[in-house]
Amino acid sequence: MLASIATLVPHGCCPDCEEALPSYERALAAYGEAAALMAEREASISAQTHPFVVTRNSAIHLWKCPSAPREELNHPGDTLTEWTHGKLVDGVRVPVRSYDWAPTNEVRRMTGEELADWIRSVRGPQGVLNYRRCNRCQPSLPVAYTSSAGGVHLKD
Incomplete structure (x- = not known):
């Protein structure tokens, strides 16, 4: 009896796992x-x-700020069973199936020049600032001009 089940479902715990194997491999x-x-x-x-x-959420941090989130990728599951049935988190099955491998917390690391461009792009129609500086690391922000030597000046 067990041998016949193993031939029907050789890769997982059930027929659903067997059916999900190609998508898990992808x-x-x-x-x-x-x-x-x-x-x-x-x-x-x-x-x-x-x-x-x-x-x-448009918060600006310094690279070394302990409150700045780090980029992470969600793993598709350590096993075919996790992929098919979800990961067990605090006693609850959480669905895993996804092909969206963009970093989960949408963190962008930027140069001073990139940040200056980004700040200009997130200003509202009346020039209202649509970003905030981290209260913990208090980053100096670039101003919107470059020096004759090139590069972006930082303003305290």
């Missing part, structure tokens, strides 16, 4: 590609080149 491959791109991007930037962190 998700693992997509996650691997996204993780490699993220690692490559991380290796190409530093606190010196990209000193600012901007969050999805």
Whole structure:
């Protein structure tokens, strides 16, 4: 009896898992590609080149700020069962199936120049500021001009 079940469902705990195997394999491959791109991007930037962190709620932090969120990717599940039935979180099954491998907390690291451009782009129609500086790290913000030597000046 058990041998016949194993031949019907060789990869998971049930027929649903067996049916989800191709999508799980695609998700693992997509996650691997996204993780490699993220690692490559991380290796190409530093606190010196990209000193600012901007969050999805338009908060500006310094790179080293302990309250600045870090980029993360949601893993598609450690097992086929997690992918199919969800991860067990605090006793509740949470759905996992997703191919959206953008970082979950939408953190952007920026140079001073990129931040100056971003600040200009998030001003409202009346020039109202649509961002906020972190109260913890109090980053100095770039002003909207460049020096004759090039680069963006920082204003305290």
